[in-house]
Amino acid sequence: MKDVAAFGVYVHFPFCTWKCNYCDFNVVAIRSIPEDRYADAIVFEALHRLPEHADRRLMTVYLGGGTPSLWSPAHVGQVLAAIEALAGNAALEVTLELNPAEATPERLRGFRDAGVTRVSVGVQALDDALLPVIERRHSAAEGLLAVRNALAAGFGSVTADLMFGLPGQTGDGFRTALQTLGETGVPHVSLYDLTVEPRTPFARLVDRGRVTLPDEDTGVAMWALVDDTLRPFGLLRYELSNFAQPGHESLHNGGYWVGRPYLGLGAGAHSMRVANGDDPVGTAVVRTTNRRSWMAYLAAVEATGSAVGSDEVLDRDTHVRERLFTGLRRRDGVSLSAMARELRVPVLERYGPTIARLAARRLVEFDGDRLRLSDSGLVFADSVAAEFF
Ligand code: SF4
Known part of the structure; x- marks a missing residue:
């Protein structure tokens, strides 16, 4: 498949069972998640919007959130089957973000049989003193077990997310977490810096001095030890904050870094398509954003098949600057x-x-x-x- 003629699909699942204190993603914590209705809406939206990429082949699907692993394997299968049937080909990589709580062997087998080829496990930290500070409800042992269960379930690839810059986190603790993850044999690790987003409960804790973030020197020191700690496990940096054994690099995220078009389905999802190359004003790409509220999204899609709330046209110069910005994240530039x-x-x-x-x-x-x-x-x-x- 030629990369230039490919596109990806991102599906946003905007529900969680609780809202972590640092999170400012487009998610809600509700008791009764409308699983059926939301899956039907994604399929209906795909039916209306996949033709925007009719001249390209589907390369990847990414189910993110929120907590898309709260969807049953049957719903995930329904959504994937529809997207691949409408696109006319199976995706090379289908990633599902997975919370440790849903990482039971039975459920993982269900996701694999539904067509998921790669799971992204939200480990976040491997220290039981750090996890409650960011209101993650799993323990370090449960995070590790989730990774091990995912590895045993027979997916093509598994990745684990780990955060750094957490209150109370030390360089030694971070190194131990990286080593422990590496020892599981997980072939891909993504690192995230804890960002204090305004108007989150976590930002209020910082403002009131109830938690103290590591100082800048500690943050730089943590970054500095990552390559040497992960290299013995074959985990090599291929992007600013992503490390993989050869052949396990993320195809979907790789698309964002090289400007591959994508269709975003679901509440608040973003899409990007290439504009007509003969456009005299030099338009390079068109970006659209879906209605952010999940209720507004459902109402719009059920009525019209689309929930696009805004669009933005990028000229070529702006697009070049953005491509340099994202392209430089890749280790090979x-x-x-x-x-x-x-x-x-x-x-x-x-x-x-x-x-x-x-x-x-x-x-x-x-x-x-x-x-x-x-x-x-x-x-x-x-x-x-x-x-x-
Ligand atoms: S699980 Fe993830 S998406 Fe859900 S509230 Fe926590 S950080 Fe946000």
């Missing part, structure tokens, strides 16, 4: 000549001075075509990328 051909923008001419400035500060490496972050650039990736804006 970006080819400027390939990007110039694809987007019809003279990338090197336009950004040559910026690149020269960054190279002089040893933040990027540039061989005349491929631009990538240097080891020190990795530590300051966001500031480097911001130089292009």
Whole structure:
């Protein structure tokens, strides 16, 4: 399958059984989740919106949330079967985000038989003193058991999420968590920095001094030990915060970093499609966003088959800057000549001075075509990328 002719599908499941104190995702915690109705709506929306990508092949499906593992395997199977039938081909990778509470062997087999090929286990921390601080309701042992059950269930791949920068977390504790995960044999690990989002209960705890975050030096030190700790397990950094054994890199997330179009289904989901290449104003891509509230989403889809609430047209220059921003996250960087051909923008001419400035500060490496972050650039990736804006 040629990468340029592919697209991905993201399905957003906006329900959780509780809301963690740091979370500002588009989710609600409700007792009675409308599983049937929501699955039917996703299928109906897919029927109406998959034709937007009729000239491309389906490459990946990602079920995220929220807690999509609260959907029964039968619902997951219903949604996947519809998407693949409408697209006309089976996806190469189907990822399901999984909470440890739903990671029983029986349920995992159900998800695998429903067509899921990869599960993403929300371990978050492997320290029973840290997990309650961010209101995760599982224990460290349950997080580990979830990873082991997922590995035993026969998926093509398994990934585990781990957070750092948690109140009370130390470099030693973080290293131990990375080692413990590596010892399970999990072939992919994603790391997330705890971000204090305004207006969350966690932000109020920080404001009132009830919790103290690790200082900047501790955060930098934690980052610095990751590569060396994960490498012995074959887990190599292929993106800023993602580590994989060869062949287990995320295809779906890889699509976001190389500008592969995607269709977002579900409440608040974002989509991106390539605009008509002959557009005289230089439009590169069109992004749309679905209605955010799950009730408004259901009402709109059930009435019309679509819940698009807003759209945004990006010109080519803005798109190039965003592609540089995301492309630099990849360890192998970006080819400027390939990007110039694809987007019809003279990338090197336009950004040559910026690149020269960054190279002089040893933040990027540039061989005349491929631009990538240097080891020190990795530590300051966001500031480097911001130089292009
Ligand atoms: S489980 Fe995830 S999506 Fe749900 S509230 Fe917690 S952080 Fe948010």
